[in-house]
Amino acid sequence: MTKKIPLPSLKRLPKYYSIVCEYYKEGKEYIKSSEISKKLDIDETQVRKDIALLNCAGKPKVGFNINELKRYLEEFLDINNMKDSFLIGTGNLGLAIAKYNGFEKYGLNITALFDTDPHKIGLKVGEKEIFHVSKFPDLAQRMRVKIIILAVPREEAQKMADIAVKAGAKAIWNFAPANIDVPKDVLVINQDLATDFMVLWLQLHNKDLSI
Amino acid sequence: MTKKIPLPSLKRLPKYYSIVCEYYKEGKEYIKSSEISKKLDIDETQVRKDIALLNCAGKPKVGFNINELKRYLEEFLDINNMKDSFLIGTGNLGLAIAKYNGFEKYGLNITALFDTDPHKIGLKVGEKEIFHVSKFPDLAQRMRVKIIILAVPREEAQKMADIAVKAGAKAIWNFAPANIDVPKDVLVINQDLATDFMVLWLQLHNKDLSI
DNA sequence: TAGATTGTTAATCGATTAACAATC
DNA sequence: TAGATTGTTAATCGATTAACAATC
Structure with missing residues (x-):
């Protein structure tokens, strides 16, 4: 039993990952849904909804913790599996x-x-x-x-x-x-x-x- | 003023073209929406709707004339423009x-x-x-x-x-x-x-x- | 004519967007 | 506390699918 992920969301998640990795490299600690939204030209609410699919929670007023979001994305995308x-x-x-x-x-x-x-x-x-x-x-x-x-x-x-x-x-x-x-x-x-x-x-x- | 073509339809039209070209090469005269449908695993009604966007008419009981459909697709896809x-x-x-x-x-x-x-x-x-x-x-x-x-x-x-x-x-x-x-x-x-x-x-x- | 296939209208489905309450 | 941002529910929008009448 897998939770059903909409295909459009599936296609967006790797893009988020790429941005999150940039932030990670730059040593940033948090990212806001509005920042991802602007970079990819995707609705802000959409971004939050997609992230919610990962069961990753953000903090009101600060955004999403980069390390945490990165980890959740990696897990979902199965990044560390060969x-x-x-x-x-x-x-x-x-x-x-x-x-x-x-x-x-x-x-x-x-x-x-x-x-x-x-x-x-x-x-x-x-x-x-x-x-x-x-x-x-x-x-x-x-x-x-x-x-x-x-x-x-x-x-x-x-x-x-x-x-x-x-x-x-x-x-x-x-x-x-x-x-x-x-x-x-x-x-x-x-x-x-x-x-x-x-x-x-x-x-x-x-x-x-x-x- | 352009008629608005849905992006998903836009993405399907080149696929239809590729199939129509195959039929053309094989010397066939007609193609049915159900044939395109089966080859691409796309709903039959969808195929007819997409073709309707080109203003290309089919014949009940026989399907779409290959030459005609090919020409309409080429015009729409702007194939002959460099x-x-x-x-x-x-x-x-x-x-x-x-x-x-x-x-x-x-x-x-x-x-x-x-x-x-x-x-x-x-x-x-x-x-x-x-x-x-x-x-x-x-x-x-x-x-x-x-x-x-x-x-x-x-x-x-x-x-x-x-x-x-x-x-x-x-x-x-x-x-x-x-x-x-x-x-x-x-x-x-x-x-x-x-x-x-x-x-x-x-x-x-x-x-x-x-x- | 009978029957298959087109063309179109209506119903459904799902994704996106808007609104807003919850929360740090 | 005030305000910004998340999280979620509801509204909208558009694409897909179903139903069926038109037609060759």
């Missing part, structure tokens, strides 16, 4: 993801890389070795890796997703511009950059044209 | 974005790259040259580029955003894990990968724990 994942596809985007250094802070750990290109097998990216995809099922099962990052070309996305699911994947973070079919118990998050860009473009345009 | 942009930051992620080939389809064109690293200035990435950031204001103004893609380290994000805004940027697609401050008339879309991952993680967890 989240192991495998990445399939070592093209430009795949390599950029593998080298991205913003993930550690949240405990995301990309343990191994996979590709089908024989020239790439055995190469190392930082500490991470590139394996042939044929090794995927065995490794995924042995290491109990449930999270897959897919950064392969559109045409291969479904095939690789099938392999991942068969090997026990429970969540696929899909960077390929493709809709992949998976069983209902597997979570797919599509990170389609082109679509994201279109939303930017349409919002920009709507702005200019409105009234 | 959308010029500049990219600041040519690290791993910046280069991956510069080389990403999924953008053309939507008319996004990255015209030039910028960095501060003297070793990179003058290099070419495909057809695109890397310029020193000091050239940015002049080029942005001459070419009337309004869209900036920011792929710089966290610490430089605000500084680069300031430069971009001063040079007339109206939209910033921010890949840096930083909250940047801009005037109210500038649109910022934050593409924080780590945050996106956390949402995946939390959803995955909620699933496992629920009931």
Whole structure:
């Protein structure tokens, strides 16, 4: 039985965490909901409601204790748990993801890389070795890796997703511009950059044209 | 006076477009709202409502004409307009974005790259040259580029955003894990990968724990 | 014609915002 | 104490879903 957290709140909490960490680094002791509100352009009441979901209490007149709020957010976001994942596809985007250094802070750990290109097998990216995809099922099962990052070309996305699911994947973070079919118990998050860009473009345009 | 399109609808339309293009390539003539619905796991009525926003009419019993729907979507999404942009930051992620080939389809064109690293200035990435950031204001103004893609380290994000805004940027697609401050008339879309991952993680967890 | 699918109106649901009492 | 800020209840708003009439 989990308390139900609204998805919009879920999306805001990591943003709060990032601000709280800034305050923490600056050695501040308290933060007010109005400060978070201003920085993120989110309603003040909303911020308090979201924080209330964490069962973290603030002090009237002073705000929320940084250490405490940080701890509650870390607990909720499961920050200190290592989240192991495998990445399939070592093209430009795949390599950029593998080298991205913003993930550690949240405990995301990309343990191994996979590709089908024989020239790439055995190469190392930082500490991470590139394996042939044929090794995927065995490794995924042995290491109990449930999270897959897919950064392969559109045409291969479904095939690789099938392999991942068969090997026990429970969540696929899909960077390929493709809709992949998976069983209902597997979570797919599509990170389609082109679509994201279109939303930017349409919002920009709507702005200019409105009234 | 623009008709107001709900943001959630806005986000779904590019997905419909991608499916419609598949059908188009396969030479199909019609698509039913129920087919789109199933592929994207979106309510059928929702799909019809979204399409209605485009003023595109379907035929009872057969569905929507692919050519027509495709044309309406392209018009709405402004697909055939070239959308010029500049990219600041040519690290791993910046280069991956510069080389990403999924953008053309939507008319996004990255015209030039910028960095501060003297070793990179003058290099070419495909057809695109890397310029020193000091050239940015002049080029942005001459070419009337309004869209900036920011792929710089966290610490430089605000500084680069300031430069971009001063040079007339109206939209910033921010890949840096930083909250940047801009005037109210500038649109910022934050593409924080780590945050996106956390949402995946939390959803995955909620699933496992629920009931 | 009969039946499937669209298009639209009405009902529901849930998230956001406003109002305000509680509290340090 | 007075005043600022939290915490919570109620009101609003908007998006989703359900129901069903229109139509090919």
